[in-house]
Amino acid sequence: VSAATPPASRPARARVLDAALRLFYAEGVHVVGVDRIIAEAGVAKQTFYNHFPGKDDLVREYLTEQSAWQRAAVAALPPASPRETLTAIFTIMCDFGAASGYRGCAFINAAAEFPDPAHPVRVAIDEHRRWLRGLYRELLAADGHPDAERTADMLLLVRDGLAVCLDLDHPATVRAAALELLARVLGPASTQ
Amino acid sequence: VSAATPPASRPARARVLDAALRLFYAEGVHVVGVDRIIAEAGVAKQTFYNHFPGKDDLVREYLTEQSAWQRAAVAALPPASPRETLTAIFTIMCDFGAASGYRGCAFINAAAEFPDPAHPVRVAIDEHRRWLRGLYRELLAADGHPDAERTADMLLLVRDGLAVCLDLDHPATVRAAALELLARVLGPASTQ
Amino acid sequence: VSAATPPASRPARARVLDAALRLFYAEGVHVVGVDRIIAEAGVAKQTFYNHFPGKDDLVREYLTEQSAWQRAAVAALPPASPRETLTAIFTIMCDFGAASGYRGCAFINAAAEFPDPAHPVRVAIDEHRRWLRGLYRELLAADGHPDAERTADMLLLVRDGLAVCLDLDHPATVRAAALELLARVLGPASTQ
Amino acid sequence: VSAATPPASRPARARVLDAALRLFYAEGVHVVGVDRIIAEAGVAKQTFYNHFPGKDDLVREYLTEQSAWQRAAVAALPPASPRETLTAIFTIMCDFGAASGYRGCAFINAAAEFPDPAHPVRVAIDEHRRWLRGLYRELLAADGHPDAERTADMLLLVRDGLAVCLDLDHPATVRAAALELLARVLGPASTQ
DNA sequence: ACTAGCGGGACGACCCGTTTGT
DNA sequence: ACAAACGGGTCGTCCCGCTAGT
Numbered sequence: 154v155s156a157a158t159p160p161a162s163r164p165a166r167a168r169v170l171d172a173a174l175r176l177f178y179a180e181g182v183h184v185v186g187v188d189r190i191i192a193e194a195g196v197a198k199q200t201f202y203n204h205f206p207g208k209d210d211l212v213r214e215y216l217t218e219q220s221a222w223q224r225a226a227v228a229a230l231p232p233a234s235p236r237e238t239l240t241a242i243f244t245i246m247c248d249f250g251a252a253s254g255y256r257g258c259a260f261i262n263a264a265a266e267f268p269d270p271a272h273p274v275r276v277a278i279d280e281h282r283r284w285l286r287g288l289y290r291e292l293l294a295a296d297g298h299p300d301a302e303r304t305a306d307m308l309l310l311v312r313d314g315l316a317v318c319l320d321l322d323h324p325a326t327v328r329a330a331a332l333e334l335l336a337r338v339l340g341p342a343s344t345q
Numbered sequence: 346v347s348a349a350t351p352p353a354s355r356p357a358r359a360r361v362l363d364a365a366l367r368l369f370y371a372e373g374v375h376v377v378g379v380d381r382i383i384a385e386a387g388v389a390k391q392t393f394y395n396h397f398p399g400k401d402d403l404v405r406e407y408l409t410e411q412s413a414w415q416r417a418a419v420a421a422l423p424p425a426s427p428r429e430t431l432t433a434i435f436t437i438m439c440d441f442g443a444a445s446g447y448r449g450c451a452f453i454n455a456a457a458e459f460p461d462p463a464h465p466v467r468v469a470i471d472e473h474r475r476w477l478r479g480l481y482r483e484l485l486a487a488d489g490h491p492d493a494e495r496t497a498d499m500l501l502l503v504r505d506g507l508a509v510c511l512d513l514d515h516p517a518t519v520r521a522a523a524l525e526l527l528a529r530v531l532g533p534a535s536t537q
Numbered sequence: 538v539s540a541a542t543p544p545a546s547r548p549a550r551a552r553v554l555d556a557a558l559r560l561f562y563a564e565g566v567h568v569v570g571v572d573r574i575i576a577e578a579g580v581a582k583q584t585f586y587n588h589f590p591g592k593d594d595l596v597r598e599y600l601t602e603q604s605a606w607q608r609a610a611v612a613a614l615p616p617a618s619p620r621e622t623l624t625a626i627f628t629i630m631c632d633f634g635a636a637s638g639y640r641g642c643a644f645i646n647a648a649a650e651f652p653d654p655a656h657p658v659r660v661a662i663d664e665h666r667r668w669l670r671g672l673y674r675e676l677l678a679a680d681g682h683p684d685a686e687r688t689a690d691m692l693l694l695v696r697d698g699l700a701v702c703l704d705l706d707h708p709a710t711v712r713a714a715a716l717e718l719l720a721r722v723l724g725p726a727s728t729q
Numbered sequence: 730v731s732a733a734t735p736p737a738s739r740p741a742r743a744r745v746l747d748a749a750l751r752l753f754y755a756e757g758v759h760v761v762g763v764d765r766i767i768a769e770a771g772v773a774k775q776t777f778y779n780h781f782p783g784k785d786d787l788v789r790e791y792l793t794e795q796s797a798w799q800r801a802a803v804a805a806l807p808p809a810s811p812r813e814t815l816t817a818i819f820t821i822m823c824d825f826g827a828a829s830g831y832r833g834c835a836f837i838n839a840a841a842e843f844p845d846p847a848h849p850v851r852v853a854i855d856e857h858r859r860w861l862r863g864l865y866r867e868l869l870a871a872d873g874h875p876d877a878e879r880t881a882d883m884l885l886l887v888r889d890g891l892a893v894c895l896d897l898d899h900p901a902t903v904r905a906a907a908l909e910l911l912a913r914v915l916g917p918a919s920t921q
Numbered sequence: 922a923c924t925a926g927c928g929g930g931a932c933g934a935c936c937c938g939t940t941t942g943t
Numbered sequence: 944a945c946a947a948a949c950g951g952g953t954c955g956t957c958c959c960g961c962t963a964g965t
Binding site: 165195196197198199200203 | 926927928929930
């Protein structure tokens with residue numbers, strides 16, 4: 154009844170994107186063929202190619218979708234101090250990493266499969282990382298951190314390491330290490 | 346110079362591994378076919394399958410080779426204090442990451458392409474990471490660090506983040522962030 | 538101007554035929570898909586299948602349309618002696634062959650793509666050729682040629698060679714050869 | 730036992746070319762898929778791509794093969810006067826055109842399916858036609874014809890028309906027209 | 922009656938990892 | 944050690960039916 158987003162053709166395209174998101178994240182991009190995506194989406198092959206020029210474009214949209222989802226999740230965080238927000242972000246990452254089905258960071262994984270830095274997929278990855286770093290920097294600055302720029306770099310590095318370790322090591326152990334590391338990066342709380 | 350038939354077909358196998366290492370690391374595992382590997386190695390297809398049961402085994406050996414190479418590199422480090430050795434390890438990582446041809450960590454990239462945790466490739470990855478963490482822990486303990494276990498976890502996390510960021514961001518910026526982070530992890534030098 | 542619903546769905550069908558004519562002639566029949574035709578015609582897929590049972594029928598109509606166009610062009614020739622009319626027909630062919638966009642004879646090209654002599658497309662081709670030969674024969678007879686039947690066969694052969702050569706060789710050279718050939722076929726003008 | 734041509738790998742490649750020649754000529758280029766060719770050749774798919782970079786290259790080789798065959802056939806003609814040789818060439822064309830399986834000129838048919846004049850296939854067609862015209866010109870010159878150049882153009886045009894008409898009309902009728910036309914092009918025999 | 926889009930199944934060219942003959 | 948064979952899989956396009964929505 155309600156036409157929240159585009160009035161027409163919502164389901165088919167969305168189903169393709171859903172299936173792509175699920176399969177690409179869970180198994181990787183190159184091993185998942187178009188045929189499997191359209192099969193899981195319950196979509197004809199031609200309708201897929203009506204919505205996406207090719208597989209690469211679908212991959213790019215898969216990443217932008219992921220990025221949009223993360224931005225929305227951050228925007229939906231309960232209001233809190235910048236420092237608490239930062240801690241919440243990393244804590245939530247740990248929660249995700251402990252849940253079943255976690256497979257690391259979609260962007261890092263995609264970068265592993267697309268070596269060419271000029272490839273559109275890599276461009277989408279860069280854009281997401283610029284947003285991430287900007288988010289950290291703003292929160293640090295709002296927290297009154299003396300060197301938000303460089304500390305944002307450090308947080309990005311911690312985030313990447315966290316995303317990787319949560320996938321490859323014991324999530325509980327990684328959680329402890331990450332939160333401790335975060336504390337050392339942020340320094341003692343500003344006694345305001 | 347050499348006899349008609351060398352005692353063991355060493356060079357053929359080694360050439361295959363060399364080509365695999367180069368191609369797998371530079372372009373990824375799934376996109377590189379065995380035909381290209383044997384072509385670059387200058388080896389017949391049958392000789393390849395004489396030395397390796399299949400492609401997956403080659404991938405596993407590619408990772409163990411990488412691991413052996415890193416262990417040898419660490420063993421060849423000039424004698425120094427544990428703390429200096431740790432710093433050297435991370436500094437060398439930054440050097441590699443700034444060099445052209447850097448494509449991130451071979452193990453992290455491989456994990457992105459092999460989701461199944463029970464796969465032999467993932468087992469090889471786990472083994473390398475266990476060695477890495479053990480190395481950190483021993484060096485920390487030798488340095489007299491009070492909590493070598495947990496600090497080793499943190500170092501592993503920093504290492505992973507470093508390997509990823511060096512590939513995706515500006516190496517110089519990442520280097521500064523990583524070394525600063527390392528300093529905060531190791532704490533003030535033990536005034537011995 | 539026109540009523541709400543024109544008595545017959547003329548425009549849609551005509552647009553499809555126009556697009557088909559343009560694309561089929563310029564690029565060939567098999568390489569041009571139905572989707573491209575309906576896209577260029579600005580017509581829905583269903584509308585296409587409402588007017589044509591299938592692609593093959595469209596091809597047949599494309600040829601009958603071509604044939605009708607040529608018949609109309611001949612009928613519209615300025616009044617002249619039969620011999621002048623014949624010369625005009627071949628001269629106009631040379632003009633077309635020198636123009637950009639010339640791609641040979643639509644019927645010869647279609648025959649190259651439809652080998653089965655019983656195929657409706659081939660039937661349409663045969664019909665056009667029968668008309669052509671009849672036209673030549675009548676003009677020759679009207680000119681008082683002693684052997685109109687066999688000379689018409691020769692003219693048809695020259696026509697086909699002309700249509701092919703204009704596409705594959707230099708039009709200017711071909712024109713000279715064709716007109717010279719035509720003169721030899723027609724023989725000296727009847728000194729009436 | 731005997732290694733007449735290349736010592737190795739003769740059969741596979743030759744079988745592919747044989748099948749391609751048969752199918753392409755009989756049915757057209759675009760309608761015949763690679764799969765059918767390799768099936769009729771009894772060859773593995775990869776073997777095909779080991780010998781030919783792609784289908785287009787096979788098409789080009791199909792035409793060069795055809796051209797080579799025609800050149801050999803002309804070279805194998807019994808010694809005769811130039812004029813007799815010319816007549817023999819056109820007579821043999823008529824014989825071929827009357828035989829079952831005749832499908833017109835392979836080059837004209839191929840040109841109908843490859844509109845782009847810069848395409849390698851068109852280049853091969855041009856080359857064959859240059860040879861053809863050169864052959865006519867030399868024979869005419871050897872016969873003492875006063876204008877071999879322009880007459881060669883006319884012969885090429887007649888040849889093309891003949892090849893087309895033999896496919897589309899009654900071969901017997903076409904034969905008579907073609908030989909009569911040839912006589913008019915060559916003029917009265919030089920009473921030497 | 923025309924548009925827009927989806928579903929379906931076959932086929933297009935091309936490449937995969939692997940095994941076999943020679 | 945080479946080429947060929949094998950079976951299946953890759954992405955992408957084919958022609959055609961059908962169902963809504965104005």
